[in-house]
Amino acid sequence: MWWLEPLAVALGLSAFGIYSFWAALQGDHYAWGPYLSPFYSPELFGNSSHALFGPPPSWWPAAFSMFGVELHIPFSPAFLILWAPLGFRGTCYYYRKAYYRSFFQNPTACAVGKPWKSYCGETAFPLILQNIHRYFLYVAIVFIAFLTYDGLKAFTREGPKDYVAGLGSVVLLLNAFFLAMYTFGCHSLRHLVGGHLDSFSDSASSCTRHKIWSGVTCLNERHMMWAWISLFWVGFSDVYVRLVSMGRIADLRIF
Amino acid sequence: MxxxxxxxxxxxxxxxxxxxxxxxxxxxxxxxxxxxxxxxxxxxxxxxxxxxxxxxxxxxxxxxxxxxxxxxxxxxxxxxxxxxxxxxxxxxxxxxxxxxxxDVSWNYEVNKKIPPFTPKPGAVWRWKQEDVDRVQEFRKCIECFLCQTVCHVLRDHQKQPVFNGPRFFVRLASLEMHPMDGLDRLEQIKEKSGLGYCNITKCCTEVCPEDIRITDNAIIPLKERVVDRFYDPIRVLFRKIFGSASLTKPE
Missing domain, CATH: 3.10.20.30 (Beta-grasp domain)
Structure with missing residues (x-):
C-alpha cells in the first residue's frame, strides 16, 4: 500500500490546482458585501468595493500571443496576486516533499524503485530556485495581514458599525487563522527568527529569539497538517463566497 | 501450541x-x-x-x-x-x-572527511539547557545507517562520491550549530557534502529508529544556512557592502 499516500496527495493537489485555476479565470462572483474570496485578496484592481487601486487596469492586454495563437483572457484580479501563494507553497519544504514524491516520483515512496536514472536534486536550474523560498515567505506574511483584515471586515455584513457574524465571517476568519498557522510554522521563518543562531543564551535578544524559535518550532512540527487544512479551507472559502455571491445559498446569520 | x-x-x-x-x-x-x-x-x-x-x-x-x-x-x-x-x-x-x-565501511570513510569539533579560541565552557537541547538530539544517532540505505540519492543514484547522506548531515548539523565550535563549515556543507542533492523527501526521518527529525532539524536548517551564505541575494549584497562578519558565523 506504499502507493496510497502519494496517490492521495496527487489527487488532493490536482483537485485544488484545477479548482483554483478555474476560480481564478472566472474574475466574477468573488465578493459579496464585506466578504472577499481569499483567491482574490488583496484585490489590487477590480470591480468590487474591495479593490485597492480602482477598476481593472487599461494596460491588461486584449489578447496574449503564444506560439502564434492568440489567447483572449479576460482580466481577473486573481492573476495579479496568485503567483505569491503559489510560489510560497510551491517552494515550501513540505510541498516539495509532497510533489517530488507524488508527481515527480523522485522517489514515489521510501525504498521503492524509481523510473529515473539521472538525478541532480536541487543543485541545478530550475530546482535550485527553491532556495528563494524565504522571499515568498515575506510576501506571504503581508498576505496574512490582508486576509486577517478581510476576516475581521467580514463581521460588518450589515454596515461598518453593525457587527454581525454570518457563517461567511467565521469561514473567512478561520481561513486567515489556518493560513497563519501554516505560514508561521514555515521552516525558513524558523531559521530566520532564531535557527541561524549557534547560541540561544549569549545575549538578551537571543533568549527572546529562542522563545520565538520555540513557538515557530511548535507550529513547524505540524507543518504538514496546517498545510493541508489551510489548503482545503482556502478553497472552501472561495466556494462559500462564490455560492453566496451567486445567490445559490443564503449566508447564515449566527449572531 | x-x-x-x-x-x-x-x-x-x-x-x-x-x-x-x-x-x-x-x-x-x-x-x-x-x-x-x-x-x-x-x-x-x-x-x-x-x-x-x-x-x-x-x-x-x-x-x-x-x-x-x-x-x-x-x-x-x-x-x-x-x-x-x-x-x-x-x-x-x-x-x-x-x-x-x-560492508558499511564507506560511511566511516565519509566521517573521516568531516573536520572534528574545533573549539572557538577562548570559548567559555558553560552551556545553558536551550543550547544543549538542539544539538543533543543529534547525539542520539546510533549509526545504524538505515537513513543512508533508504536515501534514494545513495540507493538509486549511487551518488556516494559527491553526497554524504543523511547520517552525515546530522553530524555536520551537530557541529555547525554547536555554540562552541569555531570552524566555518558552510563551504564544505555546500560543496563537498552534496547537501543540494537532498530533495527533502523525508525517508531518512521515517526510518530513523531513534526518532531524530533528520530532515526538519538537521538538513533543512543546514539548507537555510547555505541559503544565507550563497543564495540570498540581499544577504550576499549586504555582506559585500558591510563585510563578511556582518551576517555570518565568525570565521
Whole structure:
C-alpha cells in the first residue's frame, strides 16, 4: 500500500490546482458585501468595493500571443496576486516533499524503485530556485495581514458599525487563522527568527529569539497538517463566497 | 501450541544468491532478530547476521524487512502482516558481504572527511539547557545507517562520491550549530557534502529508529544556512557592502 499516500496527495493537489485555476479565470462572483474570496485578496484592481487601486487596469492586454495563437483572457484580479501563494507553497519544504514524491516520483515512496536514472536534486536550474523560498515567505506574511483584515471586515455584513457574524465571517476568519498557522510554522521563518543562531543564551535578544524559535518550532512540527487544512479551507472559502455571491445559498446569520 | 511463521531470508554473497524459506516457531513478543537466531540455531548455522546489543542501541542489525529498512531487534513479529512470509534482505545500498551482512565501511570513510569539533579560541565552557537541547538530539544517532540505505540519492543514484547522506548531515548539523565550535563549515556543507542533492523527501526521518527529525532539524536548517551564505541575494549584497562578519558565523 506504499502507493496510497502519494496517490492521495496527487489527487488532493490536482483537485485544488484545477479548482483554483478555474476560480481564478472566472474574475466574477468573488465578493459579496464585506466578504472577499481569499483567491482574490488583496484585490489590487477590480470591480468590487474591495479593490485597492480602482477598476481593472487599461494596460491588461486584449489578447496574449503564444506560439502564434492568440489567447483572449479576460482580466481577473486573481492573476495579479496568485503567483505569491503559489510560489510560497510551491517552494515550501513540505510541498516539495509532497510533489517530488507524488508527481515527480523522485522517489514515489521510501525504498521503492524509481523510473529515473539521472538525478541532480536541487543543485541545478530550475530546482535550485527553491532556495528563494524565504522571499515568498515575506510576501506571504503581508498576505496574512490582508486576509486577517478581510476576516475581521467580514463581521460588518450589515454596515461598518453593525457587527454581525454570518457563517461567511467565521469561514473567512478561520481561513486567515489556518493560513497563519501554516505560514508561521514555515521552516525558513524558523531559521530566520532564531535557527541561524549557534547560541540561544549569549545575549538578551537571543533568549527572546529562542522563545520565538520555540513557538515557530511548535507550529513547524505540524507543518504538514496546517498545510493541508489551510489548503482545503482556502478553497472552501472561495466556494462559500462564490455560492453566496451567486445567490445559490443564503449566508447564515449566527449572531 | 506455538505458531509457525515462514521467513524468506536472502542467502548469498557478491557472486549471487537467492531467497531461502525457513519455517520458524514463533512465540509472543518475538522480534525479527530472534527469528534469525532461531534459524541459525535450527536450520542454517552458517547464516551471516550482524548483531550486538538486541536493544536498538548499537545499530548493528539493520536489514530490510518486508522491503523497509529496519532494525531487526526492534521489529516485532506481531507488527508484521501475518498472512504472508516475512522477507528479510540485506541493506541494498551497501556492498554485500554475505547473507544479511553488508560492508558499511564507506560511511566511516565519509566521517573521516568531516573536520572534528574545533573549539572557538577562548570559548567559555558553560552551556545553558536551550543550547544543549538542539544539538543533543543529534547525539542520539546510533549509526545504524538505515537513513543512508533508504536515501534514494545513495540507493538509486549511487551518488556516494559527491553526497554524504543523511547520517552525515546530522553530524555536520551537530557541529555547525554547536555554540562552541569555531570552524566555518558552510563551504564544505555546500560543496563537498552534496547537501543540494537532498530533495527533502523525508525517508531518512521515517526510518530513523531513534526518532531524530533528520530532515526538519538537521538538513533543512543546514539548507537555510547555505541559503544565507550563497543564495540570498540581499544577504550576499549586504555582506559585500558591510563585510563578511556582518551576517555570518565568525570565521
Amino acid at each position: 506455538a505458531e509457525t511463521r515462514e521467513f524468506q531470508v536472502f542467502r548469498g554473497d557478491r557472486s549471487g544468491g537467492k531467497m531461502e524459506t525457513y519455517p520458524v516457531e514463533v512465540t509472543p513478543g518475538m522480534v525479527v532478530l530472534d527469528a534469525m537466531h532461531r534459524i541459525q540455531a535450527t536450520a542454517a548455522p552458517d547464516m551471516a547476521v550482524r548483531w550486538n546489543c538486541k536493544a536498538a542501541k548499537c545499530g548493528s542489525c539493520s536489514a530490510e524487512v518486508n522491503g523497509k529498512p529496519k532494525l531487526m531487534c526492534k521489529t516485532r513479529l506481531d507488527a508484521l502482516p501475518a498472512d504472508r512470509p516475512v522477507e528479510v534482505r540485506p541493506l541494498r545500498t551497501f556492498p554485500l558481504i554475505r547473507d544479511l551482512v553488508t
